[in-house]
Amino acid sequence: EVQLVESGGGLVQPGGSLRLSCAASGFTVSSNYMSWVRQAPGKGLEWVSVIYSGGSTYYADSVKGRFTISRHNSKNTLYLQMNSLRAEDTAVYYCALIVVGAFDIWGQGTMVTVSS
């Protein structure tokens, strides 16, 4: 069964850092396009970042220079390193498997709260 399980969310102060993990099963992370999508409380969906099978990475303007997407092939895990966090980064963060430009499989999400 194809599954994604996120972890690593929590409460962090403004300016702090956090690393999210997304453990995949049923498929190989490094052979696919993988992404992070977030949803602020009561708001819509916002794409954050993508890593392609070839290793290229891309970011939304709102997180560029602060967030880094990466993967660990032997652990079959996707990561999102988040630095210089701001209050507006507060959201549920989902990892997702992309197929033909669509977010096909989603994890259950992990909550990140940036507050003092």
Next chain:
Amino acid sequence: EIVLTQSPGTLSLSPGERATLSCRASQSVSSSYLAWYQQKPGQAPRLLIYGASSRATGIPDRFSGSGSGTDFTLTISRLEPEDFAVYYCQQYGSSPEYTFGQGTKLEIK
């Protein structure tokens, strides 16, 4: 950047009725890269439609997608109680960019 505008913001219908949700793009979108999602409270989104009109695995045939260019539609032919949720459209473009609409809430009348 392509902006997706969904309408209406809220749609109030009864079970058994037909629902028509609209997604309009600020520029032409490749039909191959237009998708629709359903999200229920406290749950992750679920892919319904990809490529504008192809149903994802396990999606009932009462869900259908259509459209091209800048105008796309999600139709639910006969609403079931479990269909009341928020629906998002999404496009993938060059750069790359992945853009979501602001969502349509489908509520029970």
